[in-house]
Amino acid sequence: MTEVTSKMLHEKTGQLLDRACQGERFRVVRNGQTEAFLIPATEAVDPEWPQIMSEVWKVQKKSGPKRPNPVLRERKVRNYAARLR
Amino acid sequence: MPLVYADTSALFAFFHPKDQFSNALTEAVRELSPDFVYWSYIRFELRHNLRQSRFDSYGELAWSALRAAERTQARLRWESNLKCDSVIEAADEFSGHIAKQFSAGCGDFLHISAARRLLHLSGINGFWTCDAEQAKAAKAAGLDVRLFTR
Numbered sequence: 275m276t277e278v279t280s281k282m283l284h285e286k287t288g289q290l291l292d293r294a295c296q297g298e299r300f301r302v303v304r305n306g307q308t309e310a311f312l313i314p315a316t317e318a319v320d321p322e323w324p325q326i327m328s329e330v331w332k333v334q335k336k337s338g339p340k341r342p343n344p345v346l347r348e349r350k351v352r353n354y355a356a357r358l359r
Numbered sequence: 360m361p362l363v364y365a366d367t368s369a370l371f372a373f374f375h376p377k378d379q380f381s382n383a384l385t386e387a388v389r390e391l392s393p394d395f396v397y398w399s400y401i402r403f404e405l406r407h408n409l410r411q412s413r414f415d416s417y418g419e420l421a422w423s424a425l426r427a428a429e430r431t432q433a434r435l436r437w438e439s440n441l442k443c444d445s446v447i448e449a450a451d452e453f454s455g456h457i458a459k460q461f462s463a464g465c466g467d468f469l470h471i472s473a474a475r476r477l478l479h480l481s482g483i484n485g486f487w488t489c490d491a492e493q494a495k496a497a498k499a500a501g502l503d504v505r506l507f508t509r
Contacts, residue, residue: 333420
């Protein structure tokens with residue numbers, strides 16, 4: 275994804291739209307923050323989290339035991355320095 | 360959309376429905392609808408842990424959700440500014456300053472250094488983790504930390 279500033283978007287709107295029509299995607303940045311995306315009209319807009327996570331969230335609601343977080347478990351095992359304190 | 364740096368402990372909990380922190384993460388995402396920072400180290404660490412959890416239907420579900428999120432441009436936002444070499448350099452420097460004060464491990468320092476870099480480059484709206492030791496070091500690094508507990 276190509277990064278463009280809001281100033282560039284203002285000054286080169288036509289050029290950027292032409293490039294977007296050809297499939298390029300842009301991230302529009304203002305004051306260092308991402309404010310918008312410019313993507314080809316032929317592409318679907320990204321789904322939101324509820325769409326992506328719908329099946330996970332359905333299962334999550336069901337009761338049952340939870341499991342220890344494996345990332346934390348691995349870190350604890352590796353954290354020799356902490357054990358020596 | 361706010362952009363949040365979620366450490367792998369938090370992202371794993373978000374994707375895996377049976378993780379001990381999964382409810383807290385889901386609630387936070389429903390509240391804020393953030394996009395998450397994604398770069399090579401997080402991708403490796405997250406995929407590795409989710410691959411190892413694919414021994415039942417819950418793990419499969421989590422893996423499918425991750426792959427769907429990876430296909431988006433925004434929900435997991437690939438940050439090309441985060442290059443392994445330079446983040447490791449920054450983490451080493453950061454460790455040199457505060458390693459003795461915190462028991463966080465070297466992976467934790469990588470995440471914190473990556474988040475600091477983004478904070479200074481383009482801004483992020485927070486640092487999420489389930490790891491209390493990492494949260495302490497992240498606070499010391501000036502990050503706006505949200506620690507998830509059960």
